[in-house]
Amino acid sequence: MAGSLSNIQSYHVRSNSLPSRPHPITSEVDQHLTRLRSSQTTSSSSSSLICLEINGLQDLHDCVDKMLQLPLIQQALGQDQQNKLVNELLNGSLRILDVSSIAKDSLLQTKECVQGLQSVLRRRRGDEISSEVKKYLTTRKSVKKTIKKALKGSMENKCSSKISEELEMITMLREVEAITFAVFESMLSLISGPKASSKSGWSLVSKLIHSKRIPCEEEDQETYMNEFAKVDAALSNLTSKSDNIICVQNQLKELESSIQDLEEGIECLSRHLIKSRVCLLNIFNN
Template sequence: MDSFAGNSKRSFHIRSNSLPSKLHPVVDEVDEHLCRLKASEATSSSHSLCQKLGSLQDLQDCIDKLLLLPLTHQALVNNKSVDDLLEGSLKLLDLCVVAKDALSQMKELTHELKCVLRRRRGDDIARKVQKYLNSRKTIKKTIHKALKGMEKTSFQKSDESSEIVSLLKEAEAITYSSIESLLSFMAGQKFASKMSRWSLVSKLMQPKRVACKEEDENRNEVERMDVALSLITSHKSDFFVQVEDVQTSLKKLESSIHDLEEDLESLYRHLIKNRVSFLNILTC
């Protein structure tokens, strides 16, 4: 994942000069959307992810307009980079499908869990919690596999690339990066997170309550849910107190999944529309 992130960051700076402002207003509009997305902070919560997905939809709207321009047709026809753009657009759609499937599975799991928690039957809750955690492991593996596949993808501008093609490649790269953030959000904590020696010593020196509070604040909705359920299975605290905590986390997670599903589905439709526009240009 780190190598992909590095490639993505490099790709966001492939144009040393700004685009000629006289090309077309739409070109400037796309460039402005890209600048705002690149300047946005790293996403770690569902709210910030929804904002980024919304910004990506605005970007794809502008790209749709860009693809209708004659100057775009001229830039793409007989350009060697077009095949890369087509392949990249297909990879984006495949990645969206992975994210959509993961969200759909999590939505189903949270719904089942909520129904069981309402009945407050200890054995049923324990079984359903374990099913949720087992399914989460499968989802994580699928996401990690998809993220590893992303590491192999890089976006570099060749000397033959026009400014329009360069712009489209940047849009593709930042869309990849944003979907990567969404997948990382859904994966939650890594199976074995690495910690520097200093951060480990610092953590051990902190009072337990302070350390726990800081850890909880740094977790997203998915991670908090995983932790709350893990505490139930480990019997480290009062069962029904933990059930209350799970219900609170579950409510927030359900809301997050709903919002992310809507925004991702909208982005997916935009990406399909733009891929069709690419194909239409090449078949004209």
Template sequence: MAAASPLNPKANYHIRSISLPSKPHPLFQQCEDYLLRIIASSDANSSSSSAISNKLSCLLDLHNCVNELFQLPLTQEAFVRERNEKWVDELLDRSLRLLDVCTAAKDALIHTKECAREIQSTMRRRRGGQSGFTNEVKKYFASRKVVKKAICKALVTLKSCEKKSSFSSTNKDSVAVALVSVLREVEAVSLTVFESLLSFISGSKAQSKMMGWSFVSKIMLNKKVACDEEKSEVNEFADVDAALSCLVGQETSKSDNISCNEDVQSDLQQLESCSQDLEEGLECLFRRLIKNRVSLLNTLSN
């Protein structure tokens, strides 16, 4: 079972048990092995950046295996026989939706990373003093608001895909049945990994804890110890959200402010590194998803 959606904590994606009625080629078993690896990593319920990067890597391996499956003559023949089946059209439609979600995740990472770099640049050069820094932070949070809105939209897309994921073949062809079974599970775990990634980028835990915080509140945010306690429970994106809120909202001595600046810069650097790793993983996966779709379209057009 995957992590609950930040839009609805009680809503979960369920990975169906894998059952291949026929395994005409070892690649079907290889796909199943990759599926089980991803399911196992999801069951571990880890939402760290390294864990999500590992899931993306496993997902890339899975879709690479799917592409090899698409190249088999027996698989291509099955697709040609099934080209008029409803599940083939649904597969093509949802492949576009996955590409849209992948693009949304990449855009969210790039947007957040660029804004974080602007803050780092301002802090290093001391441009505009405290007011200049505060303005950059306001821009950052405005950007985060846009990012989270886009993530919410992408999560809705994921939910719509999940609700329609029970496609099946009306034929009894063993290869077609095996294909449908594998591709159904590939879609299910892909949805789960993307949801985990989007939830991570949104920093949903930090958001729920910060709902009552005013941006300029100096009553709650001037307690650095409390902020440090919160940071232990969130990811790199949520760490930066919380740290920047604390820094612009608190009144500190000069020495304390220097220490806070160093902490924030460290958080921003970690966010940039994390974003870069996730972005690279997504880019590889995005290219593979496109190639798989092209391969399928070429087969169906023959």
């Protein structure tokens, strides 16, 4: 799951602007960073794992919020004359909020389509099914396009300035920014799922109407397909083995539950991100 944004470097530097004995809160930030780096080394992804990482980010940014309230930290950051590094921190916090907004919008659009499909599948009305299937596939295509653009933009805007040994606190904040981007990249990749099939959803609609069985994912794929991928495969991969309509309904229910968990996690995380950005702006503008 570790992607291009998750190549996080570990810095071991000391700063003349900070005390020789680090404040306990900075040590706690380091611990959260270590755990999140470790979770990024796994090669698989699932909504449950991403939720755990989002929870880890919440804990990390909660510590960052507390750290930024310390007078000594505010003094060290406020006295920094490296304007380029300061601007990169502020720009980075803004990009993180932008990516967070894209993730929330993508989840919301997908959830609305999932709920529409659930409704028409319960009624088993062919004309409504055809419309909702087309709507779902079209929305997913749009979501994937937006996510692809967001991931490309995040990669192009990565900070590249070198960090000197005099700027330990900025180094730590840059590491926080990097691991946050890495987790968001993993989440967006999860939401995007596999590349959509070029086949039309109309054949699927015909199967839904005239057969008791509909396309479902291959059993040997189920062990690694996430909830988004399962629904995409069921609605667009017409060459896979079939299963009854309950299969897709269960998949939609599972996907809706996963989306709900992700939405709640991102909403809580966003509050921390906004709070940290406001605090940084106050420090650097004083």
